Amino acid sequence: MSNILKFGIPKGSLEDATVDLFKQAGWKVGISSRSYFPTIDDDEMNCKLIRPQEMGKYVERGTIDVGIAGRDWVRENDSDVMEVCEMVYSKVSRRPVRWVLVVAQDSKVQKPEDLHGATISTELVGFTKRYFAERNIPVTVEFSWGATEAKVVDGLCDAIVEVTETGSTIRANNLRIVCDLMESVPVLIVNKASWADPWKRAKIQQIATLLKSALAAEGMVGIKMNAPNDRVEAITKVLPSLNNPTVAHLYNSDWVSIESVLPEKEVRRIVPELISLGAEGIVEYPLSKIIQPAITD
Ligand SMILES: Nc1ncnc2c1ncn2[C@@H]1O[C@H](COP(=O)(O)OP(=O)(O)OP(=O)(O)O)[C@@H](O)[C@H]1O
Ligand SMILES: O=P(O)(O)OC[C@H]1O[C@H](OP(=O)(O)OP(=O)(O)O)[C@H](O)[C@@H]1O
Ligand SMILES: [Mg+2]
Structure with missing residues (x-):
């Protein structure tokens, strides 16, 4: 028998935002009117719509393996579940x-x-x-x-x-x-027995990593430019980045390509500075995910 992970999608305020987040993370969840069993394009998953107020209870009992609910309701019900990770989003915003x-x-x-x-x-x-x-x-x-x-x-x-x-x-x-x-904030909660199952744990880690990566990429863009070698120090000094910008040599040339990831709202501030420092061929590109290892065991 193939492995299936039973997943609870929060019905109500968090419902649409959760479906959108799954889409950004790479899963299509379809909710048809009056049905409490959303479809998902993943043979390894089954979804159910559950009120956040009851998510903890059904995860604790093992009716479902894992689900998303507000931490407020998980705490209120004192559910005996494990919190895999938190995700900062609400009904309309990305705030608690x-x-x-x-x-x-x-x-x-x-x-x-x-x-x-x-x-x-x-x-x-x-x-x-x-x-x-x-x-x-x-x-x-x-x-x-x-x-x-x-x-x-x-x-x-x-x-x-x-x-x-x-x-x-x-x-x-x-x-x-x-x-x-x-x-x-919404939290991903898991039944303790499901977490102890190696296949389920790996599947939950995959989902958590991609959901968190989709959230992390929101409002972020990539930027790439060429510049003469002797401008690298000045440009990398002003260029925001996640860690450090990437610098790669251009073939048969003493120019380099500089690449970085930064908040989109910083781009308009930084572009005139980059041009004055000698950057050319500046391109900005969208990012759908910034993948970070979301979970520790
Ligand atoms: N704008 C929001 N309003 C209310 N709850 C929100 C909002 N954004 C996120 N939540 C979270 O959603 C959960 C409550 O979900 P619920 O579906 O009960 O909301 P609700 O607004 O009361 O829904 P309903 O419209 O069915 O009364 C809580 O965990 C809460 O923290
Ligand atoms: O600060 P806001 O952005 O306005 O959002 C919060 C409001 O949304 C929810 O109400 P809901 O629509 O669920 O009505 P309810 O009180 O009937 O549950 C919540 O209970 C608050 O009343
Ligand atoms: Mg309400």
């Missing part, structure tokens, strides 16, 4: 999300201690209870099924603990952040 303590704009609350005796609504009940208990602030924490921001606007609670990425929901509801409570 923040769990924040939020009140109505005109609330008197300025710090968590001001919520003594208050009612707080949140999806992340365990974390919120712990946060206030550790600070000896007595509060009532109520579970919210979503649309949490509306509850503090309506006065159904005194404060909420909610996740924010762009901040637009908080702004749109005229709310105010009291303080940040924690950050979260």
Whole structure:
């Protein structure tokens, strides 16, 4: 029987971003309307759509070998799984999300201690209870099924603990952040027995490496130019690079080719400098992956 890795794709906020990331990494994941079993162009993988809130449970039980979910929910459920690596992306950006303590704009609350005796609504009940208990602030924490921001606007609670990425929901509801409570990023989690299986571990390492490489290449480009030999020192001094630029001799010439990888947004700043230092034939090219060994055992 051939080997198959069962992979959980997070349904909801992280779904589209995860499918896009797989595409950049070299896998086509297809999700058709109402089906919870995405297709993938890899005979060694089977995918399932699972809510991030439940990913830890199904990975822990071995229903699936591995999955991606926000670290917030893996911690909240205290799932007995191994974290292979983290990947910094959210629904719309490449930044972590923040769990924040939020009140109505005109609330008197300025710090968590001001919520003594208050009612707080949140999806992340365990974390919120712990946060206030550790600070000896007595509060009532109520579970919210979503649309949490509306509850503090309506006065159904005194404060909420909610996740924010762009901040637009908080702004749109005229709310105010009291303080940040924690950050979260998606993590690749694996069942311990699956990690102990050499074939599965190698497959997971392959996937993790390529997903991380695709993220690492975002916003990065390659640049290449020719220059006279005596300009190499000056050019390499100003040229950003991952490690050091590559310098190769041009055939039958005392010119060299210089190559480097740098953030795309630096190119416009560096190009006039490169030209004034004698670089010619400058080309920029896109990068789809910067491959780094993502995982240690
Ligand atoms: N912009 C975002 N809003 C909410 N959660 C996000 C966002 N970006 C990333 N996440 C992560 O997604 C996970 C929550 O996923 P979930 O699908 O429950 O989001 P949701 O926005 O509540 O979805 P739904 O629209 O189904 O209510 C968490 O781990 C969270 O950290
Ligand atoms: O800071 P922002 O970029 O605005 O994103 C954060 C918002 O997105 C999610 O809401 P969702 O759309 O899931 O609605 P819900 O509250 O009904 O779950 C989350 O619960 C926040 O409300
Ligand atoms: Mg939600």
